[in-house]
Amino acid sequence: MPSNSPKATHPHPVTELCPEGERLYASALSAGRVARAEIESAPCLLEFALLHPDPDDADWLRPVPPSVVLSQRLQPIEREIHDRRELSGELTAAFQPFMAISAQMPATTHAITVLEGGGRIKAALDKAIAESRTEVLTVQPGGGRSEHLLIEALERSRPLIERGISMRTLYQHTVRYSQNTFAYMDKMAGARVEIRTLEELIERLIICDHDVAFIPAQAGDSIALELRHPGLVQYLINVFDHMWRRATPLQEDVSYESTPEGITGVQRSIAKLLIEGHVDEAIARRLGMNVRTCRAHIAKIAAALGSGSRAQLGYLIARSGMLEQDS
Structure with a gap:
């Protein structure tokens, strides 16, 4: 009680x-x-x-008397402070010989740093980009970016443009329907900026020179990894260059050949992911479109092949031979 x-x-x-x-x-x-x-x-x-x-x-x-109370209360605190200072002195003395050895070694950096929170991620990105000397590479999956994100990207890029640093960016084909993207390109006219697009991309990636790369640590934008290991950074540069060679410059048209059934290249990409067992949300995310647009394409594929069910659709896609055009 x-x-x-x-x-x-x-x-x-x-x-x-x-x-x-x-x-x-x-x-x-x-x-x-x-x-x-x-x-x-x-x-x-x-x-x-x-x-x-x-x-x-x-x-x-x-x-x-308050002076007596205060003295009684302070005594154990002052004793603890004294003990902590003694321990600090002992630790310093114990590590001093190693500090002298370490001072003669070349400086090292953390190979992997976890960045948590939008503010810390942005600060690390801004610092790395500000220190760039030759080139910045970025992979931006998803569809067209919002106006405020592109304005933020323009502000971040302006110092690079002024220093003559080149930038290469990979988007997905869906940005070709975004007026914001082309407005962004107009504002970057004359700068050493190239944009290419692919049907599918890996997760977001930013690389500054051969020094540092940033990748997401999990879904969402709240945690990122800052990578400074030379081997890791070079590997990611190789991955970027591989995708870059396969990508189409934004100023050029993406050539899609329709199948005899009238199925477009985008719909063939969706069909391929359907055969692999991906759900609508995953397909939309990988192709940088919203789920409603993705489902509209799936409905057109089903209508073109005469499918009455999702299970039958997979069988008809495989039998139609439409995916052989991507091989």
């Missing part, structure tokens, strides 16, 4: 005396004593040894 005593409902640290405790302690210091009955509303005064029994009258309590 819960206690009905004042103490049970009167918890607080000594550094935060309750208003009633402050009043009664000040009164006791002024008068030299306080009646025991008066402190029932502030049991903290006895708990923190701010009062002690009057040796001449049990009904009264006398105040302990």
Whole structure:
């Protein structure tokens, strides 16, 4: 059962005396004593040894001088500080010989750093881009980017443009239907900026020179990895260059040949992912389109092949031979 005593409902640290405790302690210091009955509303005064029994009258309590209370409270803290300082000195002495050896070694950097939070990620990106000397590579999966993201990208790119640093960016084919993207390209006219597109892309990637790369650590934009291991960065550059060679410059048309059934290249890409067992949401994400558009394409494929069910559609896609045009 819960206690009905004042103490049970009167918890607080000594550094935060309750208003009633402050009043009664000040009164006791002024008068030299306080009646025991008066402190029932502030049991903290006895708990923190701010009062002690009057040796001449049990009904009264006398105040302990604040200087005495303060000294008693500070003593263990000062002892702990002293012990911590001694430990700090011992640790410093123990590692001093190794520090001297380390000072003679070439500087090293963390190969992998976890960046959590949009602010920290943005700060690390801005710093890496500001320090770039030759080229920045980016992979931006998904469809057309919003106007505010492109404005942010333009602001981040302006110092690079002014320093004559080249930029290569890979988008997905779906950005070709985005007016914002072409407006962004117009503003970048004359700069050493190239944009190419692919049907599918890997996750977001940013590489600055051969020094540092940024990749997502999980789904979403809240955690990223900053990679500075030369081998890892070079591997990602090779991956980027492989995709770049297969991509189509934004200024050129993507040539799609329709099948005899009238199925387009985009729909063949969707059909291929359907055969692999991907659900609508995953297909849309990989091709950089919204789910509604993806399902509209699937409906057109089904209508062209005369499919009455999702299970039958997979069989008809395989039998039609439409995917052989991608091989």
